[in-house]
Amino acid sequence: MADSKTKSGNNPDNISELKIKQIEDEVASSYLLVDIGANLTNSKYSRDLDSVVERAKDAGVKKIMVTGASVQCSKEALRLTRLYPGMLYSSAGIHPHDAKTWTDDCYDTIKELASNPECVAIGECGLDFNRNFSPQDVQMEVFEKQVQLACEVGKPLFLHERDAHDDMVRILGKFKDRMPPAVLHCFTGTSAQALKYLEMGLYIGLTGFLWKDKSDDGVRSILEKGLIPLDRLLIETDAPFMYPNVRGSKIPANIKQALSDRSLSFLNRYCTFQRNEPCALPVIVEMIAAYMKRPVEEVAMATTINAIKLFGFS
C-alpha cells in the first residue's frame, strides 16, 4: 500500500482524490484466490460460461481448476483450459460415483489427458460409501488404479471421500513411499479424521459446506480449534454445488458480520442453491478466516500459495 500512497501524492490534476481513493479501495478489497475445484463442465454453465469466468476474475478468483469426474468430463475440462489459458486448469479422473463405468482403456486415456501441462491433477477420485452409486468393491479397485496412475505420472491427487475414511487411509497407505502430494477435497469429516489426513501429509480442501455443518466435531469446530495449519489449507467452491447459504440460521452473528459487502454482492447477485459459481469463493474464504479468527488476507494468501505449490500452475 506504500506504493499507492506515493501515487496519490503525485496526483495528476485530472484524477480526483476521490477517484484514487475508490481505485485503492477496489484493489485493497479484491483478492487473489485459487478455486481448486469447480465443475465448470456441468451443463448448467453451457450458456454463459464466459460471464461465469469473467465474474470469478472480477471477484478475485484468478485461477480455477475444472474438475474431471469421468472420462468424458475430463476431456471436456481439458478443452475448457484451452479456451481460458492461464485462468482455467483441469484434473482428469473418475469419480467414485462413476467407478462402475471404468473399463481397461480408462487408465491410458487418463494418463494421456494428464500428459498435458494444463491438466494439473489426477481426480476427482476416491470413495463414496454414503451414496454408493457404484458398488464399494468396484470403487476401491478403481480408486487404487488412479492412485497408482498418479504415482506413475507424478501429478497430485484430487480426492473425494464420504463415509469411507478407513478404507481411504488403507488404500493411500499402500502407496505411502511414492505417493505424490494430495488434497482431500470438500472435507466434511471429523477432527480425528482431519488430523489423520494431515498426519499423512494431505492438504484439506474446504467449501461452502461450512454453513450447514451441524456437528460438534465437524469442519467448523476444526477451524475454531485451529487444527488445520494454514500451510495445508485449500479453498474451493465445488460449483455448481455447495452454495454457501450465509443467511443460514446456524451461522453465528460474528461470522456473518465478517463477510464483506463486496464478496456478498457477488454471492447474492449471481449464486443460488441451484447454481453456485466460483465468484462465491471470496465469501467462503472470509467465512473460513472468521472461524479461524485470523485476518482474511492471511488465509487468502496462504491458500493461494498452497495451491500454486501443490499444482504448479504455469
Ligand SMILES: [Zn+2]
Ligand atoms: Zn467430491
